[in-house]
Amino acid sequence: MSYHERNIVTYLISGIIVMTIYSFYMLDLYQAGLLDGPDAGIELGWSALKLIGGSIIVTVVISVLVSIANAIITKESDFDKADERDKLIDLVGMKVGFITFSIFFVTGMIWLALGAPMQYILLGSIYAMFFASLIEGATRLVLYRRGF
C-alpha cells in the first residue's frame, strides 16, 4: 500500500470513528428533546464545532499511529510527494465527492420545501458531507487499485 493510499485509509477510518461518536452524541441530544426545542440551532452549532475539533484531533492521532505502525512493520518512513497521477486521482475523487454532496443537498432542499424541520436538514447536511467524503475516499482508493 502506497503512502497516498495509506493516507486515504487513515482519513476514512478517522472519519468513521468521529461520525460514530458524533452520532451517539446527537442521539443523546435527540432523546433529551434538545433538537426540537427553541435552542436546537445553538445545540447544533456547538455540536458542529465540537465535531470539527474532534475530527482534527482524531485524524492527527490516527495518522501518527498509522505512520508509527507502518515504520515498524515495513522499516520504511516513506513520504511520497504527490505527482501528476496522484493529483489527477485527487481531482476525480473531489469531483465524485462534490456530485455526491450535491445530490444529498438537493434532496435536503426538497425535504425542506415539503416542510421538514430546519434543524434536521442542517444535521442531514453534516451527514451528507461525511458520506460525500467517504465516497470521495473510496473512489480514490478504487482508482489507485484499478488503475488510472
Place this chain on the structure above:
Amino acid sequence: MAKKTNKGQLTNNIRRLRFDHDEMSQKALAEKVGVSRQTIVAIEAAKYSPSLELAFQIAHAFETPIEEVFGYIPPPPE
C-alpha cells in the same frame, strides 16, 4: 504492455528498457523522473497514460527517443 482506448492502443517498452539499463529498478526510474514508484508501476502496466512531459522525462532517463519508449496503435478503420 498496451492500454486499449476508444481511440487506439497505447504501448510502452519500459520493462524492456529497464532490463537493458542494468536492470534498473522501478524505484530508481521513479526517482530519476520525480514521480512515485506506484506511478511507474501503473505506467508500465498500461493502467495510466503519463503526461507528455513525464513521457519525455522517462525517454530522457533511458537516453532514447520517446518513440522507443511509447507507441501508439491506431484503431482499425470502421
